[in-house]
Amino acid sequence: MNVPTPAMTPDLLDGLELALSARGVVVDYAGRRALDGVDLDVPRQRVTALVGPSGCGKSSLLRCFNRLNDEIADCRVAGEVRLFGEDAYADGVALPDLRRRVGMVFQKPNPFPLSVSDNVAFGLRLAGLRSRREIEQRVEAALRAAALWDEVRDRLGDSALALSAGQQQRLVIARAIAVEPDVLLMDEPASMLDPISTLRFEELVVALAERYTVLVVTHNMQQAARVADYTAFMRGGRVLEVDRTEAIFTNPRLRETEDYITGRSRTG
């Protein structure tokens, strides 16, 4: 049996550039360990799924990549986190810039209480864009890329809160991609959507990987199998195994991975 390695081996990567990498990442909340030396590589312009039992540290790991853990009192992060080779925790890293480059989509759609178009324009205006025409063009392009334009083109001035949950989640994606990020982190993004919206959302995730790097946490194994090129299995605050999704599902190297994927064991 090969020794499983959580970091990507060159043959797995097929020459792909790494968008994200973690080495020996440790996260503590008020002294309680949540991540215990995580290694993970996330190739550029691919979908990587992060799966594992509840409490194994998936969200904590996602939040290292855009430094959202910085906002949690008593949270301490150690180890190495890189975005396209650059140290995300280096002195002088501007957090607004990092978070523009690494967008995040949460479980519960979180549109701002603004119109559809103002939601998407929000980050553009924050970045100093003033030309109304350019803002309109960028809003339309982002809504098209998020597969929402046809549904909202006649209601751009309506409140975003009036959209369905599935539409709101695609609007949040449009808001994130309007500012041209490199990476989209998604934390169980479809878990509150109905089955039809979920399938639409999954199609969108696959399409997004043509331009962006996607790292998505999911509890839904079928979803991981449908959308992800690579799947990483976490347990007990570590990434235990990562591989091409097909290999993880058909021929996992570790018994723990197999037990989790097949549903024999879903606890931490």
Ligand SMILES: Nc1ncnc2c1ncn2[C@@H]1O[C@H](COP(=O)(O)OP(=O)(O)OP(=O)(O)O)[C@@H](O)[C@H]1O
């Ligand atoms: N803000 C926080 N403050 C204190 N402890 C936290 C915080 N966030 C997470 N933890 C703890 O860190 C550990 C990992 O939690 P995390 O949310 O990262 O796991 P997860 O794999 O995403 O779980 P789930 O699948 O249930 O969402 C858990 O023990 C959790 O209680």
